[in-house]
Amino acid sequence: MPSEPNVVLVTGASSGFGLLAAIGLAKRGCHVFAGVRSPDREALVHESASAAGTAVRTVRLDVTDARQIEQAVGDVLAAAGRIDVLVNNAGFGMGGFFEDITDEELRRQFDTNFFGLAAVTRAVLPGMRIRRSGRVINISSIAGRIAQPALSAYSASKFALEGLSESLRLELMLYGIDVVLIEPGTYKTDIWGRNRGFAQRAQDPSSPYYAMSQRLTTIVDRMVEKVGRDPAEVGELICRVATMTRRPRMRYTTGPNVRLELAMRRFIPEKLYEAGARRILRKLFADA
Ligand SMILES: NC(=O)c1ccc[n+]([C@@H]2O[C@H](COP(=O)([O-])OP(=O)(O)OC[C@H]3O[C@@H](n4cnc5c(N)ncnc54)[C@H](OP(=O)(O)O)[C@@H]3O)[C@@H](O)[C@H]2O)c1
Numbered sequence: 001m002p003s004e005p006n007v008v009l010v011t012g013a014s015s016g017f018g019l020l021a022a023i024g025l026a027k028r029g030c031h032v033f034a035g036v037r038s039p040d041r042e043a044l045v046h047e048s049a050s051a052a053g054t055a056v057r058t059v060r061l062d063v064t065d066a067r068q069i070e071q072a073v074g075d076v077l078a079a080a081g082r083i084d085v086l087v088n089n090a091g092f093g094m095g096g097f098f099e100d101i102t103d104e105e106l107r108r109q110f111d112t113n114f115f116g117l118a119a120v121t122r123a124v125l126p127g128m129r130i131r132r133s134g135r136v137i138n139i140s141s142i143a144g145r146i147a148q149p150a151l152s153a154y155s156a157s158k159f160a161l162e163g164l165s166e167s168l169r170l171e172l173m174l175y176g177i178d179v180v181l182i183e184p185g186t187y188k189t190d191i192w193g194r195n196r197g198f199a200q201r202a203q204d205p206s207s208p209y210y211a212m213s214q215r216l217t218t219i220v221d222r223m224v225e226k227v228g229r230d231p232a233e234v235g236e237l238i239c240r241v242a243t244m245t246r247r248p249r250m251r252y253t254t255g256p257n258v259r260l261e262l263a264m265r266r267f268i269p270e271k272l273y274e275a276g277a278r279r280i281l282r283k284l285f286a287d288a
Contacts, residue, residue, distance in 0.1 A: 006030045007080040008242060009073070011063055011120055012090030013056070014041035016189030017139060019048060020235025021087055021242070026054040028243055033076045035061030035090065037068075063090045063116030073123040082131060085242045086124045088117040089139040093191055094153040095220075096199025097209035105199050106153050113157035118164065125177070132176040135248070137241055138165050142185045142258045146265050149281065150216050153199075169250055180241055180248045185255020188228040192220075211288040219284065227256040 008025050012018040013034030022034040026049060034056045036042050042058045049056045057079070059072040076083055094101065094109040121136055128134025143151055144158030162181060169179035202213040234254060241248050253259060265273065 006084040006243065007033070007076070007082055008085040008087065009033045009035060009059075009076055009083050009120075009124065010087040010089055011035040011061060011117075012037075013058075014038065014045055015195075016191060016231055017184070017187070017234045017238060018087070018089040019045060020232055021089065021238035022056050023049050023052045023054060024235050024239040025085075025242055026056045027052060028239060030085075030243070031080055032056040033072075033080070034058045035063075035072060037062040037090070061090075061120075063120055064111045066119060069119050069123050073120070077127065082127055083124050084128075084133070085135045085137065086121065087137045087139070087238060087242065088120060089238075090116060091139065091157075091191075092195045092197050093143075093151065094197040094199065095150055095213075095217075096153070096202035097150050097207075097213060098152045100201040100204075100207050100209050100213070101153050101199040102201070105197075106156075109153040109157050109197070110160070113154070114160045114164070117161065121168075125172075128177045129172070129175045134177040135242065136168070136172075136177065136179045137238060138179070138181050139238075140165070140181045140183045142183050142253065142255060142261065144181075144183060145253075146261055150202075150213065166250070178248055179250075181251045182234070182237060182241065183251060183253045183258070184234050185253075185258040185261075186224055186228045187231040187234055187255065188224060189231045192224045192228070212285050215285060215288045229256055 008030045010018050010022045013022040014036045022032050026032040034045050036045055036058045045058055059075050060068055061072040062068050091113045094105055117138065138161055140161050141158045143155045144162045147155040165179050165181050172179055201207050204210065237252055237254055241252060253262065
């Protein structure tokens with residue numbers, strides 16, 4: 001990393017982890033460009049930064065829009081000359097049992113969480129490669145390591161991101177570019193509220209999964225309320241990884257019970273794990 005302030009581009013910086021990371025990094029002296037897709041959320045980003053005693057610059061960036069990616073990355077390079085750190089944070093979750101999810105909905109999930117991220121990364125990498133320095137931080141999820149029912153689209157997109165990141169980390173090692181995965185568990189952000197995606201058919205009473213979807217929605221809401229943590233924890237982790245001088249690890253996992261869940265998945269034999277899962281699912285959906 002260079003000795004001058006880091007130039008950082010954060011995608012999905014209009015709420016949740018992205019906004020917290022953008023503000024946290026600006027407070028640490030970084031030159032932050034906050035990618036915001038909806039113009040009506042720009043003011044909120046500036047107000048939040050100003051309330052925290054700092055400032056960020058916003059760039060218009062919907063990661064599914066190739067022209068906006070080119071324009072946003074071009075604008076950052078024109079203004080700051082380089083991008084030292086890219087935080088690929090933009091994402092959302094498409095819930096629903098697989099049979100209820102249309103191809104179009106599945107593609108929409110991948111367009112943001114995977115192809116959008118890949119396109120932004122591809123636009124930023126040439127500069128990092130030429131300078132032989134840079135860091136790409138991909139916000140994955142515990143769902144990218146362990147899949148849950150009714151989250152196949154989201155999990156598939158995050159598993160794909162995990163594979164992309166592992167490969168890219170090795171490809172870019174010799175160019176001095178770090179690729180890092182951050183894998184949060186459940187945190188209270190808008191991903192569970194205004195940005196929550198549902199397969200349309202999951203809300204259709206004629207779907208054979210309707211009752212289970214309804215039950216699951218209640219369970220998830222309760223779970224987020226009960227165990228969901230403060231997103232500031234992830235914002236802080238992103239800031240730490242973005243600014244550390246030593247080489248970051250490949251993965252940073254954080255959140256309620258995530259280490260225990262990973263250890264159970266790893267060490268409990270498959271048959272035993274599935275027997276436990278079957279018992280839990282039977283109990284949850286007994287009368288659904
Ligand atoms: N919260 C959790 O429990 C949790 C756990 C594991 C992983 N994650 C991951 O963390 C990341 C951030 O999510 P969050 O929890 O902070 O949720 P959030 O508050 O809903 O933030 C998501 C951000 O992504 C933006 N976004 C969505 N689609 C976009 C697109 N096509 N182009 C550009 N921006 C887009 C949203 O913009 P708008 O404001 O315009 O909607 C928003 O700024 C996501 O990748 C998510 O998968 C979250």
